[in-house]
Amino acid sequence: MTSESAIRESLPTGAVGRVQSVRMKGAVAILVVDAAGLTRPDAERLETEIRANVLRVDGVDDVRIALTAEKRERHIIAIGSGKGGVGKSTLTANLAVALAASGIRTGVVDADIYGPSQPTLLGTQDEKVVASADKVLTPTSSAFGVKTLSMGQLIEPGRAIAWRGPMVGGALTQLMEADWGDTEVLLVDLPPGTGDVQLTMLQKFRPSGAVVVSTPQDLALIDATRALDLFGQAKVPVLGLVENMAGYMCPHCGELSDPFGHGGAEAAAQALGHPFLGRIPLSIEIRLASDAGQPPAAQDTPQGEAFRAIAARIASVIRTVQAEGG
Known part of the structure; x- marks a missing residue:
């Protein structure tokens, strides 16, 4: 038989x-x-x-x-920051790679319309985005099993995007309403600040949760608090804070230093009542791998493990929600 x-x-x-x-x-x-x-x-x-x-x-x-065809809820997770230059896009790409490797079907929307960087980070800059007859976009797939859509794939390299708010909102809508297929988790790489993209996202595509990225320095933490307040006003659950550029190990002498301070985001998370998800070191290896479109999360290195540990905490939350039928 x-x-x-x-x-x-x-x-x-x-x-x-x-x-x-x-x-x-x-x-x-x-x-x-x-x-x-x-x-x-x-x-x-x-x-x-x-x-x-x-x-x-x-x-x-x-x-x-x-x-x-029982409908499943797709979890939208916004990755935000109060200011630019804190490594939000790098974190998004690496979280996506780590989540995909754990078996969660993951996509990335590069919502940083004016400064898209996900094609470089995920190595999809040469992938062409196609649209159906009714103008619905089809995301491209990276070598790491992550679906992605970015304005960086839709415009000529180096071309400036000089759009007003309504056009930016329209672009975000087109990226979010693409044919994401069986994607379970959609990470949205938001631009820095609390502007048009954030407002459109919160009004039209309510996230299941948000992750806020900051460096340890006081100025970045002040701006991160504004991002947290925006999510709080919109009643979007904050999954936690990530402290980036935390600690630098000299590649020559091995001495550890903290040019941006240490522990500020963890202290802020504790004070504000939000989870602390972990910290990512300031590392030349992360910069080189990111520029080459080889996310550290896919590599067996201490830097990769730092990203994977944060992704595991987020995956645990996602799986708990799925198990409860959310």
Whole structure:
């Protein structure tokens, strides 16, 4: 008799985690497959691949597949900062890579319309974005399993974007309403500050949570507090604070110094009642890897582990919400 395990072992990679049940009725294999989040062509393609694979199993003469489309909530997580230059985009890219590696289907919206950097960080600057007949964009996929969309992929390299607020809001809407397929978590790399993009995001695409990035210095923390206040006013849960550029180890002598201070973001998180997610060191290795489109989170290094540890804390929150049916 053909076993369920034999059928499951035959499934294509894209079906793993989607097949809800398998049973045999004589020589007929009957499968229930979750197609939530897939476009119709993708669902049909998956059904064809499953049928072809299962028919190769000994004892299976026919395959019947029932596609279900129970709607799943997509978690939108805003990554913000009160000021520029604190490493928000680098954190976003590395969190996305680490979340994807943990099995969470992850996408990145580069909402920093005026200064997009995700194509460089994720190595997708040469990937062309296509649109359907009804002008819905299709995100590109990085080598790290992360879907991404950025204005940096839609304009000529080096071209300035001189848009007023309504145009910026329209651009954000087009990126957010793209065909994200089965993406479970969408990280939104916000521009610094509390301007038009943030307001459009909060009004039209309410995030499930927010992460705020700061360096340890007092000025950055003052600005980070403004970002926290904005999320608080909008009643968006703050998942926590990240302290970036915390500690520098000299590559020549090995001496550790703190040019921007140390522990400020952790102290601020404690004072304001928010979780502290961790700190990222000031490192030439992070800069070099980021410029090369090779996120440190994908590398077995101390810098990569720092990003992965923060991502693990966020993933834990996401999985808890999913388990509770959110």
